[in-house]
Structures are given as structure tokens and as C-alpha cells.
Amino acid sequence: MKGGYLRFEVRRAVRDSRFLVFAVALPVGLFVLLSHLYQSQGATPAYLMGGLAAFGAFKAALDTGARTAVERGAGWQRQLRLTPLSGAGYLVAKGAVAMLVALPPVVGVALVAALTADVRLTAAPWALTVLGIWLGTVPFALLGLLVGQLCSARNVQTYQGGVLILLSFVGGLLIPVDAFPPVLAGVARVLPSYWLAEIGHGAVSGSGGSGAAPAVLAAYTVVLGVAVIVRYRRDGARA
Amino acid sequence: MLAGMERITPHAVALSGLRKSYGDRTAVAGIDLLITPGEVVALLGPNGAGKSTTVDMLLGLTPPDSGAITLFGEDPHRAVAGGVVGAMLQEVTLLEDATVREILTMIASMHRAPMPVAQALRLAGIGDLAERRAARLSGGQTQRVRLAMALVPDPGLLVLDEPTAAMDVTARREFWHAMGEFAATGRTVLFTTHYLEEAEAHADRVVLMRDGTIVADGPVSAVMARVGGRTVTALVPGARPAELLALPGVVDAEPAGDGHRVVLRCSDSDGALRALLARHPGAGDVEIRSASLEEAFVLLTGAGLAGEGVAAR
Secondary structure: OOHHHHHHHHHHHHHOHHHHHHHHHHHHHHHHHHHHHHHHOOOOHHHHHHHHHHHHHHHHHHHHHHOHHHHHHOOHHHHHOOOOOOHHHHHHHHHHHHHHHHHHHHHHHHHHHHHHOOOOOOHHHHHHHHHHHHHOOHHHHHHHHHHHHHOOOOOHHHHHHHHHHHHHHHOOOOOOHHHOOHHHHHHHOOOHHHHHHHHHHHHHHOOOOOOHHHHHHHHHHHHHHHHHHHHHHHOOOOO | OHHHHHOOOOOOEEEEEEEEEEOOEEEEEEEEEEEOOOOEEEEEOOOOOOHHHHHHHHOOOOOOOEEEEEEOOEOHHHHHHOOOEEEEOOOOOOOOOOEHHHHHHHHHHHOOOOOOHHHHHHHOOOHHHOOOEHHHOOHHHHHHHHHHHHHOOOOOEEEEEOOOOOOOHHHHHHHHHHHHHHHOOOOEEEEEOOOHHHHHHHOOEEEEEEOOEEEEEEEHHHHHHOOOOEEEEEEOOOOOHHHHHOOOOEEEEEEOOOOOOEEEEEOOHHHHHHHHHHHOOOOEEEEEEEOOHHHHHHHHHOOOOHHHOOOOO
């Protein structure tokens, strides 16, 4: 019976073509712009691909989760509390939709990297890049839901923008962390976005990654998951 | 078996000793209320009387500080999950990007034994709006979509928190027509309203709240009778209020607004009028009318209406 709600949300997400196109176009466009810059600096576009695939995926997931602030402000969550849908059911459906819209940007960046920047990998690194980054997006979907529960519909975009800049720039998704001063590089290694990009970087470099990335992202998933559930429960009562 | 025969149908709503405070402000100060299945009950009171807090607790949205709530014998969360209660809340806007049918189908899909979406659309009088996006509905249409959302679980109890606020006259009439069709099928309805004529026209029973307590509860006519069954207004030259109050059947006497006439609230207006004319032969310009629910409301809640956004006519 929860399937009906998920179906409803998926339909809404798929219909929002402007959001979906932008979610894919932004990282793909950035790749096209930056890959030449990277090559002129002697860096490999494959490295950039990992960062921008991570960027596109987590931005789409974060935005989708954060948009629940609008529904909350409109009283829609109160309305849903008058249905058999549980809090968990609501959050799982919203998280699933965030994950759904996170996939096209990853695929888009991988495609443009292969087609325009001549990135050549065997099947296993491709699969690891696309699926690994996509699955690693789960904590960002949760982070989006948390932002959506904490912010009002009016100020959510400001917070979301701040979170996005922190995660993408400081996380080293656009500029390699190796180019950072040591302190900033230390900060980067705390951020989940750094580790999300590491999945792609590891796949491309052939090292396959260290296993640290999945561990860090799993830890973020647990912490953010608990925070979202606690916050949603507290929000139930009208103050 | 005996046990089966002795089983009593539970009340549609049973509240006992219900209390809720926010900080040091008491919103609901201990109320008891029993509603029998099939009743249509209006919950009235000035702003801040505790109506919406009561509704929120009843629906399980706000936990009470103390007291017990059952809806058809079940706790609110189970009743909501089981589709036993449907509700229209205040201040809920619809998702603008979804169509009316999509919203109703989604809600129906979550319930075990929902009303067919087409039936809910028809009952709410919005059969022609099914494919419309919520963003393109008028205020009155939105309210009727929200009524349909409350009807879709096919609930035994329908709770409406100020359903017609901000509706124009035509929209209100259409709304109550739709609600009446549903109530006619023997369902229980509890609604709050600022419009006293709505309570008078559509409720079997009114519950008046003030400062978090229930100050009057009964059939509309009985609550109106609390302020005196009828009101006699007359020009009585030279009569003192104390003399008039002593007349049989008079419960209250005070000068009328124009300063010349007197207003007598009467428990027995016929007896009072006979005695008035016998003892004060000069009395004239007599007018007799029923007490209004508005008078009962003012007297029992101590609240003026003008500042409350109440349409008093």
C-alpha cells in the first residue's frame, strides 16, 4: 500500500523535466568546459569525470531532498500524517526519488567523458564509476531531507546553496585536492563529497579505491539517517 | 453469545479529561466530550478557545498532556491508519504540480477499503476538475478537493477544521451541500466554524468552547434556550428594570440599544407578555423574536464577534 505513494512521487519527479534536464546539463556542461582546461594543465579528464559525476549526483539528490521544505511549509506533511503512510514510508519514498534523479547526471557525465574526452576504461571501472558513485549518493539524499526538515521554505535555498558550495569546492570535485593548501585538504577529507569522488578516482586510476570511501559514506548514511528520523518525529507536533 | 449481545457500539468520539498546555499557556483545560455515531456536531468558540488544538489532539497530530481519546473505540493513530477518520485541516495547500485525480488516487491507494475516487469526486462536486493541476484551482475548488481527500478513506467520522474560511457565499453553499450528502449516509461529522449560521443550519448539536473549556453543549435549540427562549422588546414608559425582571417568565431585563425600549429575555414569553401588558398598560411597540445562536455565543463565551472575523447576521 506504500507503493501508491512512491508511484505518485516518481510521477511528479519524472514530470519535472526542467529540473531533470538542468540536473544533467550542469555537470555535463562543466565537464565540457573544464576538460580542456584540465588537459592543458596536463591532468587527465578521467579524474575530472569522477569529480563531476559525484557533483551531479549529489546535487540532484540534495536538491530533491531539500525541496521537502516547501511541502512541509505548505502543511502537506501534516496532511500525509492523516493517511496510513508512516513517517518512515514518507522518508523512504522521498529518498528513493532523490536516488532516482541522481542517476541520470552520473550516466550523462560518463557518456560525455567517453564520447568527447576520449576517456577509455574497461567494463569494471565503468561499472564501478557509475554504480559506485550512484550508490554512494545515499547519504546526500538523507542530507537533503535533513535540510528540508530543518529549513523553512523561504530560506532553504540559501542553506542548500551554502552546503552545495562547501561540498563541491572544498570537497575537491572541481579542483583536485592535491592543489589545496594542507589545512583545506584536511577539511576536504572530512567531507562525504570528497569520498564520493574518490570512488570515481579510484576506479579510474585502476587502484579500485581503498575501501575507506564506502566506509566513510556508510557512516555518514547512518548518522544522517538517524538525524532525519529524529527530526521528522519531533516535527509531528505543531508547536 | 451473551458477550456479543452486550457489546455496546463505541462512541464516534470519546474525549475525557483532555488537557494541553504550550509553555505556561493553557490551550485545552480538561474537556470531556462524547459524540454518538451519526451526529453532526459544530465546535464553536472565539479564536484561542482551544478548538484547533482539540482537533489536532483528536487526530493524533498533537499528543495531549493528559486525558484519553478514542475514535470508534480506537486510539487516534490507529483510527487514522485504519481510515476510520478523514479530516480537512486548516492551512494545508495542495501540491501544485499534481492533478486532483493523482492526489486522490494516491491517498486511496494507501487505504484498505477506500471510497472509489470517482465517488469522492462526485460527492465533493468536483467531477469536472479531476484532471486539473492543483495550481489552477480557485479557493473554493481547492477546499472541495480537500473535502474529497478527507472523504476518500470512506471514514465513519469526518473532521473539518474551519472548512469554509475564506470561501465566498456560493462556494460555502456548495460545500455544505456536499457535506450534507455525506452526513445523510449516517456518518458522523465534527466541524469547527466561525460562521454561526453554518452551525445553526448544519449541526444537530453545538459545543461551545471558551478558554480551553466547554461552556455549553447540546442541540442548537437548547443552547439558544440557555439565554432565554425568546426575547421581548417593548416601549414601557416609566418602568424600572427591577419591576420588569419581577414579571413571570422574565430571566433578564436591560435597556435596548436605542435607549428608550427595554429588552426582556424570557423563559416563557407568552406569560411574560400577558403580565407586562396587564401591569404596564402604557407598554407598546412590542416585538417578539427567538434568541439567536449569536446571542448565546456572546453570552456564553463572553466574546464579541466583530473582531473575530465572524460573519454575524
